[in-house]
Amino acid sequence: MLQQLTNLSDKELISRARKLKDQEAEGVLMERYSHLMVAVCLPYLNNGPGTSPEEVYPRLLQRLSASLRTQTIPKANEWIYHTIRAQQAQTEKNNPFFPSTESREQQQMENKVEKVATNLKEQQVLAAAMEEALGKLPAEEKYFLKEFYLNNKTFTELAAGKKYTVEKTRQILQQAKQKMASLLMNETYE
Amino acid sequence: MSNLENNEKILKIFSNIRCLNRDQLPRYLDGRLTDVEKHLVEQHLVDCDLCFDALQVLQQPQYREKYQPLASSMQQFIRASIKRISQVHKVERYQRQEQKKESFLIYFWVVAAIAIGAGGIYLVQQQSKFKTPVSKAIASNTELPATQSETPRVQAAIVTPVRTENEVSRKPAEPVTTTTPAPAPPDMPKPVVKDSVKTKVKPPATAAAVKDSIRDSARKQLTAAPKSPEVKDAPKDKPATPEQKDTPTVAKKTEDKPEPKAPPPPKKEKEDAPEKKPAAESTSTDEFLYKAAMVYHQQGDLNEAISRYKHLSESPGKYGELSRYQLAVCYRSKGQTGKARRMFKEVVRMNGSMKDKAQAALDNL
Incomplete structure (x- = not known):
């Protein structure tokens, strides 16, 4: 049963955990992200009362388990990150997770790309639209996107080229991507 | 590209x-x-x-060191909780299945018990249905109240003569007092009482026979059926009930059959016994068929009774006459007076024991 569950996507596991109250599915989802949770929480361990690993991680899991039943989760990684940050901020009040507009637009674009994957004609149409949106972006963002996605350059290469940090490079890429998604979605609505 | x-x-x-x-x-x-x-x-x-x-x-190296053990312990922690949950789930699932099975079994046995109960009640009802008419007939035979309806009276009249016949055949040495073939006077208490009591003893055999072979296997069963020994020490103090016009009296029947057999001495009877056997068998078959027809008649199934009486009316002897008489009664009950009159006339023409009753019925029609 566990083996079968591990092959399911995040969406399916969340759905099972919510609709069928399948705690095994919930456990598999938590296990899938446990190493990332551990890593992200490491700087906040043993910093004060109630921050030992034996307390922090079970509490985090409980919090995630509670919010899983009540919240809409389009992306598991964003939801987990939001919950970790909320716990680290030590807010007792459960701050509900809502995906940002940018995030939703990006996700819609991802869904579109996934949808046209089997249709060459639609792929071409979408690629043309994306190219057009790419042209509308500022020169730096356009450069970073082209170098990263079309020329397969790494973060370090890009950062070295512009003498930025990796974080800054990633940030520029993220912003460029969000702008592009926003442009494409607005085009669609117009 | x-x-x-x-x-x-x-x-x-x-x-x-x-x-x-x-x-x-x-x-x-x-x-x-x-x-x-x-x-x-x-x-x-x-x-x-x-x-x-x-x-x-x-x-950062300081976190890198901590990461590996913490990550594995976190994974184990989650897996342990999943395992516990899955075990609890398994137990719950098993318990649910067991409960389902148990409830199914309970339903099954409840349904089976209801079915058996219903079947039992049905069987008892069926049994009592067949038993009551015969016992009623026997009761009527002993009491013969003045206000009784025709059918029970008639059956009583029919049942008794065979008893006397059997009695005579089984007790050849017993002296028979009445020798006159003429219809006996109404006040002959002894034979009536005896016969009626004997018939009272017999019902289980007759009722069972009627029940089992109500349709086709009448003759077979009758030949196979053992003739139960008759109880003679029954109360004899019951006076004979006054007889009705339409019903042939018990006394008459006792006279009808047994008399011709009574006169010959016991020795002769013993010699003739093997020859008489087939005749006696056919008479007993007729008797049985007549009784079966009577049962239908008493139950109100006139059509079935008529068909059986018709079948019997062809047979020679006393039962032919009796069934003709009963046939006439049935027709009268059905309102077919023409047929009834014809039948009564036939009975009168036969000049048998039922002549007077038939004549009286004809006059009343």
Whole structure:
């Protein structure tokens, strides 16, 4: 049963955990992200009362388990990150997770790309639209996107080229991507 | 071709890539990923704050040391809780299945018990249905109240003569006092009482026979059926009930049959016994068929009774006459007075024991 569950996507596991109250599915989802949770929480361990690993991680899991039943989760990684940050901020009040507009637009674009994957004609149409949106972006963002996605350059290469940090490079890429998604979605609505 | 590749690369900007798994994370940090894999990871890192933060933290050596044991213990903790839950689930599932099975079995046995109960009640009802008419007939035979309806009276009249016949055949040495073939006077208490009591004893045999062979196997059963010994020590103090016009009296019947057999001495009877056997068998068959017809008659199934009486009316002897008489009674009950009159006339013409009754009925019609 566990083996079968591990092959399911995040969406399916969340759905099972919510609709069928399948705690095994919930456990598999938590296990899938446990190493990332551990890593992200490491700087906040043993910093004060109630921050030992034996307390922090079970509490985090409980919090995630509670919010899983009540919240809409389009992306598991964003939801987990939001919950970790909320716990680290030590807010007792459960701050509900809502995906940002940018995030939703990006996700819609991802869904579109996934949808046209089997249709060459639609792929071409979408690629043309994306190219057009790419042209509308500022020169730096356009450069970073082209170098990263079309020329397969790494973060370090890009950062070295512009003498930025990796974080800054990633940030520029993220912003460029969000702008592009926003442009494409607005085009669609117009 | 280059256009296609370009398209694919542009579409890559919004491709959905999963978070770094347990193996990829340290390998990325160590630089042990292939170019393609690394590029995929970095594509994901553009969007995923969780993975990027994790990598940033793990790039610091002090956290890197702590990471591995904590990650494995966290995994074990989650797995243990899943296992516990799955075991609880399994137990719950098993219990649910068992409960289902049990409830199904309970339903099954309840249904089976109801079915058996209903079947039993039905059988008892069926039994009592067949028993009551015969016992009523016997009761009527003993009492013969003045206000009784025709049918029970008639049956009583029919049942008794055979008893006397049997009695005579079984007790050849017993002296028979009455020798006159003429119809006996109404006040002959002794034979009537005896016969009636004997018939009272017999019902189980007769009732069973009627029940079992109500349709076709009448003759077979009758030949096979053992003739139960008759109880003679029954109360004899019951006076004979006054007889009705339409019903042939018990006394008459006792006279009808047994008398011709009575006169010859016992020795002769013994000699003639093997010859008489087939005749006696046919008489007993007729008697049985007559009784069966009577049962139908008493139950109100006139059509069936008529068909049986008709069948019997062809047979020579006393039962032919009696069944003709009963046939006439049935017709009269059905309102077919023409047929009834014809039958009564036939009975009168036969000049048998039922002549007077038939004549009286004819006069009344």
